[in-house]
Amino acid sequence: MDKNNPIGVFDSGVGGSSIWQEIHRLLPLENIIYLADSKNAPYGNKSPEEITALSIKNTQKLLELNCKIIVVACNTATTNAIITLRKKYKLPIIGIEPAIKPAALKTKSKSIGILATKGTLSSALFSKTNKEFTKDISVVEVIGEGLVPLIEAGNLDGQEMVELLKKHTKKMIEANVDYVVLGCSHYPYIIPTLKKILPKHVEIIDSGEAVARQTKTVLHNLNQLREDTSKPRLAFFTNAETNTLKFLLHDYLNKISIEKMDF
Known part of the structure; x- marks a missing residue:
């Protein structure tokens, strides 16, 4: 080669x-x-x-x-x-793969969120990684329904995106997560919008x-x-x-x- x-x-x-x-x-x-x-x-x-x-x-x-x-x-x-x-x-x-390990090792609230596609969250590989690193941790898994089509259309911070992210992060905020793991390579493009919605102390991790x-x-x-x-x-x-x-x-x-x- x-x-x-x-x-x-x-x-x-x-x-x-x-x-x-x-x-x-x-x-x-x-x-x-x-x-x-x-x-x-x-x-x-x-x-x-x-x-x-x-x-x-x-x-x-x-x-x-x-x-x-x-x-x-x-x-x-x-x-x-x-x-x-x-x-x-x-x-x-x-x-x-979603960066579950660093989030699980660093969390202080013992509660982390994972925002990913249905295909990732339902896969055997994800399930294995999740079980391996999150034994004593509460994990809030959310399917990012509708996010990829908006990002593909270049809508990173419009009203539709903001409303969708508020809906997707509601359960995470209620569960007092201190880390949100992004489980889709499209999602780093919406980090600035996510930061406006999540509490200030919440860290966002991606795998890039x-x-x-x-x-x-x-x-x-x-x-x-x-x-x-x-x-x-x-x-x-x-x-x-x-x-x-x-x-x-x-x-x-x-x-x-x-x-x-x-x-």
């Missing part, structure tokens, strides 16, 4: 671009190809079989584009499909930085970190409209390309 080959990233839509930002920040020399499967978003309300089939389709496309490692920047795809992907493909595959660190560690251990200091290729492909990606990544528009592609 050539060190110059790109890192491949895929998500059920634009949300995984929050993970992309963390990877690019930690590995600024790396070529990265991102697939936004917005045509099939959200994955959270699909069956495990559908989620696995879509994850295989995305992985195949990234392999065709010569990626050296694949980051599944989608909690629902990780919790439902990563075991199958790792059995099927030889290259390293990094997943993303941990995924970036793991990606760097795996590439380093395989001696696959790019050493070429020329400008990296940062390409985004979506099978829906490009406007939301342009909106979310406006700070990077001078160094990335965003194109529509069928996959």
